[in-house]
Amino acid sequence: MANTTFNGPVRAEGGFEQITKTAATGAITTNLDIDSSGNISGTGTQITGFVVPIVTIVTGYTSGTTLTASQSGSIITFPAMGGAATLSLPAAADCVGSTFHFVMLGTAGNDVDIITNGSEKIIGCVPKGDGDNVGIADANDSIGFDANAVVGSSFKVTCISSTAALAFLAHDIIDGLAANTGGINLK
Numbered sequence: 709m710a711n712t713t714f715n716g717p718v719r720a721e722g723g724f725e726q727i728t729k730t731a732a733t734g735a736i737t738t739n740l741d742i743d744s745s746g747n748i749s750g751t752g753t754q755i756t757g758f759v760v761p762i763v764t765i766v767t768g769y770t771s772g773t774t775l776t777a778s779q780s781g782s783i784i785t786f787p788a789m790g791g792a793a794t795l796s797l798p799a800a801a802d803c804v805g806s807t808f809h810f811v812m813l814g815t816a817g818n819d820v821d822i823i824t825n826g827s828e829k830i831i832g833c834v835p836k837g838d839g840d841n842v843g844i845a846d847a848n849d850s851i852g853f854d855a856n857a858v859v860g861s862s863f864k865v866t867c868i869s870s871t872a873a874l875a876f877l878a879h880d881i882i883d884g885l886a887a888n889t890g891g892i893n894l895k
Contacts, residue, residue: 726750769795780806786853788814794821794850800828800875803867812853812861812884812891821852821895822865824876830865832878834892848894851878857891858884 718724726740740750765783771793775784780803784795798806810822824830830848853861861884868877883891 772796774798775808777803777806780808783809783811785811785813786816786820789816789818789820792818792820794823796823796825797828797865797867797876799825800867800872801870804870805867807864807866809864809880810853810862812857812859814859816853816855816857816861816891818855819852820857821850823850828872828875830876830878830894831874832881832894834878834881834883834894847873848878851892851894854891854893856885860884861891863892 721744723744724740724742725738728737728739729735730737738750739752740748742748765785769784771791772795774796775782775798777798786793797803797808808822812820826849830851832848832851851863851865861882863881864879866877866879867875869875878894881892885891
């Protein structure tokens with residue numbers, strides 16, 4: 709079918725679909741659907757350079773797991789921990805712009821550290837609870853929950869540079885303990 713150009717709005721009571729048709733079988737695949745209520749769904753993840761974040765809850769990790777850039781936007785939850793654990797950030801060169809959100813769902817019971825590869829560092833500051841903050845913390849290999857971190861403690865880590873000395877930024881730090889002290893560490 710040839711291209712059609714309309715002068716004015718295109719209206720449909722039943723919605724719109726963008727499809728592809730397999731030449732060999734004639735099978736139709738819907739790639740984008742705007743239903744009659746205006747809800748949009750589709751298989752693509754990019755609109756003119758804008759990447760639509762896919763937010764997932766990551767719970768099926770084991771100590772030593774390495775996150776990937778494709779998990780950017782994920783919320784990583786931790787239950788009460790039966791033992792100390794580490795979760796690795798991806799290499800900065802592979803994930804500039806990626807953000808990961810970490811949330812404690814129980815009293816930690818053990819330390820949980822989000823670590824870099826050792827040469828890449830995390831900068832940020834942790835609230836002290838007295839209206840002051842610990843000075844900007846640089847050259848850290850990890851941020852994490854201490855054993856006494858409680859439900860609701862959380863923080864985000866964003867890769868801001870592929871330069872090792874300031875590759876990651878710890879931010880939006882919420883220490884669930886009274887006076888915001890003692891549940892989250894940069895080390």
